[in-house]
Amino acid sequence: MQILNQKFNTVHDTAPFSQIKTADYLPAFETAIKKTKAEIQTIIDSNEPPTFENTVEAMAYSGMELDRIANIFFNLHSAETTDELDKIAQEIAPKLSELANDINLNTALFTRVKAVFENKDHLSLSREQSILLEKSYRGFVRNGALLEESKKETLRNIDAKLSILKLQFGENVLAETNAYQLHITQEEDLAGVPEGTIEAARHLAESCGKEGWIFTLDYPSYLPFVTYADSRELRKEISIAAGRKAFQANEHNNEQHVLQIAQLRFQRAQLLGYQTHAHFVLEERMAQTPEKVQIFLQDLLRKAKPAAQREFDELSTFAKQLHQLEKLEKWDGAYYSEKLKQEKFSLDDELLKPYFELSRVLHGAFRVADKLFDLRFSEVYNIDKYHEEVQTFEVHNAKGALVAILYADFFPRKGKRNGAWMTSFKPQYKKNGLNERPHVSIVCNFTRPTPTKPSLLTFNEVTTLFHEFGHALHGMLADTIYPNLSGTSVFWDFVELPSQIMENWCYEKEALELFARHYQTDEVIPMHLIEKIKASASFLEGMATIRQLGFGLLDMGWHGQDPSEITDLKAFENDVFATTQLYPDVAENAMSPSFSHIFNGGYSSGYYSYKWAEVLDADAFAYFQENGIFDKTVAGKFKDTILSQGGTDHPMTLYKHFRGKEPQVDALLKRAGLLK
Template sequence: MIEYSSINGFNTPYNTPPFSKINNEDYLSAFKEAIIEAKAEIDTIVNNVASPTFENTIEALEFSGEKLDRISSIFFNINSAETNETIQKIAQEVSPMLSEFNNDITLNEDLFKKVKTVYDSKNKLDLTTEQETLLDKKYKSFSRNGANLSEDKKEQLREIDKKLSKLKLKFGENVLAETNKFEMLITNEADLSGLPDGSREAAKQLAESKGKEGWLFTLDYPSYIPFLTYADNRELRKKMSLAAGAKGFKGDDLDNQAIVLNIVKLRHERANLLGYKTHAHFVLEERMAETPENVQKFLNELLEKAKPAAQREFKNLGNFAKNLDGIEQLQKWDGAYYAEKLKQKLFSLDDELLKPYFKLENVIDGSFKIANKLFDLHFEEIDTIDKYHEDVLTYKVTDSKGNLVSIFYADYFPRAGKRNGAWMTVYKPQYVKNGENSRPHISIVCNFTKPTKTKPSLLTFNEVTTLFHEFGHALHGMLANTTYPSLSGTSVYWDFVELPSQVMENWCYEKEALELFATHYESGDLIPMDLVEKIKESATFHEGMQTLRQLSFGLLDMSWHAGESPETIESVKAHESEAFKNTKLYPDVPENCMSTAFAHIFQGGYSSGYYSYKWAEVLDADAFEYFKEKGIFNKIVADKFKDNVLSKGGTENPMTLYKRFRGQEPKPEALLKRAGLLK
């Protein structure tokens, strides 16, 4: 039984989720009960005989369904970080129920009439900027989701939404099952040649944990990435690479091809029903980029700058591999391997050389120290709140006066019930109600190398920047200071949400910041400054190829969602190949397909939005240039960033917020300069 009161929340310290008291079986009844409660709150708004006002309609709607929101956030976060068959089954049952409930609200004519009445009189109301934004958002949540449709079209929309919610879940379940299914057991030690000791030890430990002799490798990133980067055995690299690239593309019961085509078709149908040309037109109306044409222009302009550099880099890498090992044609399973060797040669820099200076605990501590210097935050590990898994670390975050800022969960290691990758999530948003500033509960989830019997968890430099990236999202959530939950923290335009995360990565390259945490895990010695210089020098290594790769994903996303007749697409692979033709460097691998495991756009919320990583890079390079001009720990700049970006959430147009922080619109030159793509 999940006990939650809409007045007091959970009866727990800081109103945190009582994970250990929740049984899987409790979720379904809790959802049903919370939906009934939320519907009653909506009925109260609809049946109110008083004239519709901002308070009795818009604010009342904003704070309705709080119990349902809390239960949903707990359940779907668990479904990503600690799932099992029961949870997945409940998700399949609950998703259509939630989609139906959301449609019950947005397609409720009487409710829409009240919202429209307030919206139409907004010029006569004395609203704050945040209230104006909320009113606009609430009105659009109806108009953009079918409130103006005829009854039969509303019914059609409900059907589409139900189908989509189930398909997206199934897509993600298949990718997770594929990831968990593949295992490569190595019994001949010679086949481990080139692999670092840490990878060998982790593989040995994994094999032992499954009662096997030898070394076990999987598609989890801490196992897969080092194998592709260091293993000398080309055939085994190929085997791993093919397995990763074939997820959801084998024509078996975990195949995602039909799901992809269905999702794309239904999204397009939904957009047309609502009066939009394509799904991308629908999505981008509420983004900084505004239209698919603007996104295509943005991606193609960057492509023009990056492609010549990428082709040069690829040619050099091919020549290097040929001279070193007689490789006639570089394949996808060769890229990371020879790039690492070339990087070592050019910069005498090797991830294995760096890892001893990046013990996970030290990096976490470093991110906290940097947040303290910039934003006066204090992190205290606590054991008085419930966790959903023993690996999770829990913190109380306070300001310089000791006031509670946030509760923070951090979950760093891979396991069977957890999807790959890294993400930030919210268990409870920040908001102000009845005069009380209710503080948020924020979480980051990653998949780093676990400690072994002889070594702590040592991070690659790439993992260090990943941790800082997710921590940047977390700060955006923690420092939220808005009135309304739906405008709080990371509830911003999707192409603005990556600014706080990507800007935080910049500190990983700065001497002043590295001195705070990059010490050798055995000797305690500070990272040598020549290594720091090499990190900075190598930051633009293969930037052309990296940029091309990011752009290819953005273009693939747009090809699925900005086309006017997706129903005519018959082959996922053929469509994808066409989308990749201007960004292709490596030969095609017939048995591999990116789209069938592209969870960002088919399971997560990035459909028509993958470009936003690059878009936000323009913002982050420009923003960090400001820090560099004034000093990377300059309090005035940090306060401006906190007050105008991090705390403001989605209360105003992001460009307005950005200009208030920076004093000007962002210039793409900062990104091109940083990437070494500007002559």
């Protein structure tokens, strides 16, 4: 039997990465799929009348071996992929889609679930059991259980196609990211670029056997270059390269993938009786309807647009005064924003970076979690890892009980997609008297240490680390019975609350003094720098807000209508961005072909969630500020009513249990400096 199909004989039942061979995955998946089918068949074949326990609860615990294998495989496919893993992913995705449909479209199984659901008023179910029953029943209906047989077959075909298209989309974006290099051989072309970034570029060039310096589209390389490089021509070159990922005439072009994914999602929604994909998705979100999302986005746009226009005009005037620039282009934005920030606040990311050494920031996040939630993090070296750079931690509570295992993976690599995310290798759940603790992972792409410097973070990277750590806390502090209601298994427009609220501590003196120390002198970050960080927190926030709103509107544009009329992807984007666009359009660039959040990730019809959750997090953090940012009572309430509860109740109910009332948008507008 494959190692993946056995109980892991490892520390805390952690994944035995070093013992897994690439050839193990396919047979392990096939064995686990058979086991899952057998578990479902046992439920169907029961001679007992359907009960909550023998049907709904039994389903919640079915397929756990398969889920575990899928978690390991697909997490590696994102963080440490190879051509072989890509091929396996293409082969396994339709099989997993087919299995999901075999379960969701099984009439006999649905009949049992329906019988329990229709009898629910006569059952003495706990709140969590009631939610599980409701979710199980709705899951069947939303996935086609009420369709006639011919339409079920159509649904299967759509889902199989979507599973492949989404994978291909992601692989194309990664291939395009890896394919580009800006190779510089003249030292004068490096003017303005920070010393640490130059050193990393030289190191990369050496590793490629080349003279000079290499910059890539990986964020730790790309962002400092477009922010600091004085060469406008080179900023333009790398900026256009980033904007045309998967939008070029080559084998990695994603235009047809975008059109097909949008069309198939629309067809699927119509088949299930919904007006659009957005109507289907939003039925299970706090926002509920596309109309409500549009009202939310347009309301914020109305409030942010005047500020954004003022900021853009100020930035344009500043660039003209500084360098006689007649027209501000996209490749100028980060560069002049940084120069203006330095002038206004005497604040330079390069000035801050020495105070944000990666390991100290990570341990700062740990200390914040300890002060809030009584958690102790200790690095351990006896847990297997999928890459030598990954760090592993045991997390204990104040009584010494194990809370979770945390993996941390911080640097860019060839087989790792861009961005930052949290994921899990094993969920929390309770079964047979045991509270199984979760194995959670945070994955980022920060600047690597060099021969002369440790990894020093920009302030933006500091908030990114705290953001992903907030997601991790949601996973680690989970305390539910069923795995499919545990941790981050919540409505998508609620899932960003725990992550976004954690970013707030990065701006507070009390928190910064825990970890922001100069990596050479050990000096605590000076008070005047903390004041500048706070003062600059809403710098160009109007522009940042409408940029995010533009992405949300693009998402709703693809998914909130019939997309069959869209034939020209670029023209469609220009129409959508008309109300949020400040910079002139770049003809060679398009957003959608590399918009992985909505075409490869889980954010389709959900990109608005970032702004939605900002309303929640600003309102929630205001509660902390009223009582003290490390107030144990407020932190305890946040842990008990939100972090530990997962999807065991409606998010607004959970939020009101914490806050005592619904969230108010004013806290966000005030924080963003958008309130008059």
